[in-house]
Amino acid sequence: MNHPAFYTTESWQSLKNQAACFDTGEYHLRVLLNDHNRFDRFSIKLEDFFFDFSKQRMDESVFQNLCRMARELDLPARFTSMASGGSVNRTEKRAALHTAARDFSDRYITTGSMDVKKEVQKVNRKIRAFTEDVHNGRITGSTGKRFTDVVVVGIGGSYLGASFVNTALGYGHKRKMGLHFLSNVDIDNFAAVIKNVDVETTLFVVISKSYTTVETMANLNQIIEHLQACSIDPEHHLVTVTSRESPGDDPSNPVLGTFHMFDFIGGRYSVTSAVGGVPLSLAFGFDVFEEFLRGAHQMDLTAETAEIEENPAVVAALVNVWNSNGLGYNALGIIPYSTALSELPAHIQQLYMESLGKAVTAEKNPVSYKTGVLLFGEPGTNAQHSFFQLAHQGMAFPIEFIGAVKPGFTGEQELSGGVTNHQELWANMVSQARALAVGRENPEDLSRHFTGNRPSSTIVIPDLQAFHIGMLLSFYEARTVYEGFILDINPFDQFGVELGKKLAGTIRKEMAQKNANPAHSFHNLDEATRFYLEILLTGEL
């Protein structure tokens, strides 16, 4: 399928002209919000998900043009192509089938000659059986003791998503096992994680698609030595999540179990595959993981089939492009008003910035417009007491507020100032969005002057149950993919990480030579690199 570039569409031409007007007072959010129909018009209410974009800097005509552009770009059909196994990862000539990992519909999906859902379901059945065996004590550690804790050894896409969901589910679901993450190659990360578990009752889940990820292999190495030093047989304490026929899938290298991951699901989209499935099912049980998948699937269906105007993922993607390429913003803040969602910003940061931080189109031509912006965030109300000074009076950037109607806590809450803590939390979330939008004039004292006109969206889920965490995750995945489609960039590759890895390989080799032969000289290296390696070796600055 050929699609026009977004900036060549008629609708975008109109939008460019409209963007220029938005600097005038007439289009200030304070004015736009006077329209009493606006909140109803610019919000999308699904059964279990609410998306409010009424505080974005747009009017009816901008919104219509954005939706028209979405149709010109044939967005939902491209989502369907992705979800059906089309080669949407064009630079790597692959499908992108994270949605298949949770596709409970009767859609038949193939890539190459593989019946994708059959394979995915096979892995999931294996996860269910294995994790039940661990919970029931049919599978134990090498000394016969039941496993109590799980350590995931993985980095990036093999870590951030599962870690976010693990934290989130901990507030609405009963935990069956402790779940820890060893991601960084920093030896202090290893030491901190090991200190917190009893290795005799700990299961290590090594996650790496290629099973060659440097950090993960180095940490695995430390773990195996440590287990042996503790007289624990590693074979009975390890499982792997990896590609078929990777070194982690080698029967000569025995482990308790191997769960396959597939090249049509990229790391940052892999939470609903075995990458999330194994650790999350161990932590909470497979049934909870399955509810999480069902929620993700529910949002996938909406993302694929809902009308543009009623489709939160599409509208949110259009809003982002309008904000970056129309109004010129360079960043996006993600502020969950929920402790349970405290790791959401770090996960979405990876998902969004790795997917959209590109300089070429999907056909490898240079782009002439803005691609992904900087994304960061912290939970509210904490963020209000941290960087919101800048959000209100410094460089403006759009924000997404996220709230859960019900907290995980179900006990009695004392009232303070006549309200519960949870009500106080929401009073703040709602107030921040409004304060950013309307501002407050104070010409007498400019240090207390608030320009306002700072855009935000608000996302609400009913509670912290797995189903709704799944919807939230899928919303962000679909939005990211849609933004990639609009910008005509490939949201599934990540060639930008290669150069640093390559240079690290060179330095590693030099260092290894020096370790083996103290007479080895670093004369091939530049001055800075030489200096850093030398202080590292002497241990003295």
Place this chain on the structure above:
Amino acid sequence: MNHPAFYTTESWQSLKNQAACFDTGEYHLRVLLNDHNRFDRFSIKLEDFFFDFSKQRMDESVFQNLCRMARELDLPARFTSMASGGSVNRTEKRAALHTAARDFSDRYITTGSMDVKKEVQKVNRKIRAFTEDVHNGRITGSTGKRFTDVVVVGIGGSYLGASFVNTALGYGHKRKMGLHFLSNVDIDNFAAVIKNVDVETTLFVVISKSYTTVETMANLNQIIEHLQACSIDPEHHLVTVTSRESPGDDPSNPVLGTFHMFDFIGGRYSVTSAVGGVPLSLAFGFDVFEEFLRGAHQMDLTAETAEIEENPAVVAALVNVWNSNGLGYNALGIIPYSTALSELPAHIQQLYMESLGKAVTAEKNPVSYKTGVLLFGEPGTNAQHSFFQLAHQGMAFPIEFIGAVKPGFTGEQELSGGVTNHQELWANMVSQARALAVGRENPEDLSRHFTGNRPSSTIVIPDLQAFHIGMLLSFYEARTVYEGFILDINPFDQFGVELGKKLAGTIRKEMAQKNANPAHSFHNLDEATRFYLEILLTGEL
């Protein structure tokens, strides 16, 4: 003292012209780095601190002009004025004396009629005595059991700094007590913290300058009820860190102890005051806290007295202003290659964005240039597998890499690929800075083309000992203050947080009225606010 605005100086005029040249290939970092003297020239080596700015986009002439500008603006003298008690917080007509909290010199400092160091030392002696009593079991909880854990109840400046340092010190020092933080008003934050401690052996440290901070008071309320429900006498489990004569300093409201904070030390600069002193001394002992203070003081001395060219805090501030106002960057990434420093980015995000996210000068005139940029970060190598795709190929932003020559871990490390984990960590840190700077041409395949020319600095401390964590903290405080001086904005106020608080107060009142009288109607509120309050009350989306 009157100083010219930075943009009116002759040196800045030259710099503006030079900035324009830096878009040409001649000034690409790849070219600049060919100069073998550059690393030596553009790095500052102190006894225990190393600052490398050789990968910043500047040449000798730019550096000279920046230093000339620093002299024209009389920067070090302004630091001296601050450290001596001058009213540098001009909008609030106060001193800013965080440096006095760790001033071991014989400088005599007054503000109003107060002998500042005498007061600070009095508080510190009280902290030492109290924490020793807790450690020795002379002070116990209400059932006579020794305290094992501390929960800090505080938010923003009463939380982020101490939390960062607590994590950092955990890798190089023996812990005497567990230290936990309850910051967010979210009831799930309360539930998660309480679940992790045994209240019978837990000491709660309530930190709030005014003792009216909404979040902190609401959490204190939950705690007191919970303690009473557990038949624990709150009086024997609470201490307060607050202003003299605040409600937390009221003898009719008895607690185990009260430690004073002063209005001349703002929250985000308060880690070296009682705000950090009480929790960190409980966690590690007062001696460790004092070492931390000594390190901070060491860097304060350098920041105040070193020549511009040899002054890391001043040079780093100049680099920031060159990057934001000269070269046009909008963000700064903070990437510590150290698990121990994992909370540094969140703390510096607050310190920097709350200090410099301003729209008016210190005299309350509107600014016509860029003030603070967006600051965010995650530890490396994690960040490499997360958002570094964008850092290499998407929107460019300067980065600060931070490393410790020695990790906290002192055991044997297995070799992987011939190197230790710590060597691998450093190989990556060094490689990323270089890859970002030099890039790699690949005209054949633009998806693998790296433009390079992406600036970074590298900061190195010798190890994770308290003294060096103190130096690092003070470096960032001094750099922030200097950047405020250059930009002629007040880095000590935060009026931007007021409007949101005010609106939250209105909504709280409406909600409280509804709680008291279910017939209360929200007709005074806008549609959006009404909707959010209604779903919250019914508990249904």
